[in-house]
Amino acid sequence: xxxxxxxxxxxxxxxxxxxxxxxxxxxxxxxxxxxxxxxxxxxxxxxxxxxxxxxxxxxxxxxxxxxxxxxxxxxxxxxxxxxxxxxxxxxxxxxxxxxxxxxxxxxxxxxxxxxxxxxxxxxxxxxxxxxxxxxxxxxxxxxxxxxxxxxxxxxxxxxxxxxxxxxxxxxxxxxxxxx
Amino acid sequence: xxxxxxxxxxxxxxxxxxxxxxxxxxxxxxxxxxxxxxxxxxxxxxxxxxxxxxxxxxxxxxxxxxxxxxxxxxxxxxxxxxxxxxxxxxxxxxxxxxxxxxxxxxxxxxxxxxxxxxxxxxxxxxxxxxxxxxxxxxxxxxxxxxxxxxxxxxxxxxxxxxxxxxxxxxxxxxxxxxx
Numbered sequence: 001x002x003x004x005x006x007x008x009x010x011x012x013x014x015x016x017x018x019x020x021x022x023x024x025x026x027x028x029x030x031x032x033x034x035x036x037x038x039x040x041x042x043x044x045x046x047x048x049x050x051x052x053x054x055x056x057x058x059x060x061x062x063x064x065x066x067x068x069x070x071x072x073x074x075x076x077x078x079x080x081x082x083x084x085x086x087x088x089x090x091x092x093x094x095x096x097x098x099x100x101x102x103x104x105x106x107x108x109x110x111x112x113x114x115x116x117x118x119x120x121x122x123x124x125x126x127x128x129x130x131x132x133x134x135x136x137x138x139x140x141x142x143x144x145x146x147x148x149x150x151x152x153x154x155x156x157x158x159x160x161x162x163x164x165x166x167x168x169x170x171x172x173x174x175x176x177x178x179x
Numbered sequence: 180x181x182x183x184x185x186x187x188x189x190x191x192x193x194x195x196x197x198x199x200x201x202x203x204x205x206x207x208x209x210x211x212x213x214x215x216x217x218x219x220x221x222x223x224x225x226x227x228x229x230x231x232x233x234x235x236x237x238x239x240x241x242x243x244x245x246x247x248x249x250x251x252x253x254x255x256x257x258x259x260x261x262x263x264x265x266x267x268x269x270x271x272x273x274x275x276x277x278x279x280x281x282x283x284x285x286x287x288x289x290x291x292x293x294x295x296x297x298x299x300x301x302x303x304x305x306x307x308x309x310x311x312x313x314x315x316x317x318x319x320x321x322x323x324x325x326x327x328x329x330x331x332x333x334x335x336x337x338x339x340x341x342x343x344x345x346x347x348x349x350x351x352x353x354x355x356x357x358x
Binding site for chain 2: 043047053056058059
């Protein structure tokens with residue numbers, strides 16, 4: 001079964017290879033990969049996913065905020081140079097959700113809502129693009145703007161877990177394929 | 180906020196109180212509570228939930244099977260004395276799903292499917308009763324009977340996580356209320 005072979009390959013990486021491979025699981029936060037590396041060997045891909053979730057929940061609130069702040073705005077305007085700063089993973093995920101080919105109107109609405117969100121909470125709106133489409137993202141942003149800061153910290157970290165889980169599944173598979 | 184107060188109360192329990200309180204989070208498997216106790220302090224209820232999930236995924240397959248085998252059959256027939264062996268938590272959860280007030284026909288079908296499942300896999304069919312109703316449980320049993328043993332071990336553990344998450348949320352809340 002591919003899951004077992006993929007996890008075996010992940011367990012066999014050197015620490016350096018592991019951290020390099022998993023450094024982008026949590027956007028721009030390689031400390032997560034270093035921590036995950038300590039928790040090997042893993043028994044399954046789900047074991048990696050749950051271990052990372054436990055790590056994210058173990059962080060102090062200030063560190064959780066830092067994790068969110070390391071995310072760029074969704075569909076950042078090319079004029080701001082934001083699109084150029086997207087990581088390859090993020091660009092691919094946002095493209096799949098239609099966020100890199102927005103109508104002028106949707107882009108303007110998203111930019112304004114992102115701005116209001118960041119002004120209110122101090123960190124950007126984070127959502128798992130691959131599990132959403134433009135309409136649900138705009139809707140989610142409007143709803144979440146009404147939340148408390150603590151609820152949004154929790155909601156943002158929950159989205160980071162979803163993004164990471166999808167990336168972990170891909171990485172585990174590709175680690176096996178590269179052997 | 181109630182979550183923070185509940186978690187603070189959980190963190191303040193003595194080890195003995197903690198293990199006693201959380202011993203039924205994973206049905207008849209107090210070792211899970213002993214392990215969770217080592218991972219305190221927790222930052223949130225979600226942190227407890229994710230830590231338990233990581234623990235369950237870290238178990239060797241033989242231990243995961245043992246966790247499943249410690250569950251009684253869903254809606255065990257009173258004639259077999261199974262209903263009398265249900266833990267209080269399980270009885271309450273199964274009652275909510277309608278499993279303790281089945282029609283004779285549904286009960287017979289469930290008993291037969293449970294039996295086939297246990298014969299095929301060597302452990303009972305486990306499903307989070309509170310997230311299902313009788314019809315979806317019968318449907319789930321029929322579908323899952325077609326799975327491989329390894330897939331069912333994974334599916335069963337995923338259901339144990341859902342059951343445990345609901346129990347953890349209740350326990351954290353009631354630990355606070357009992358202070």
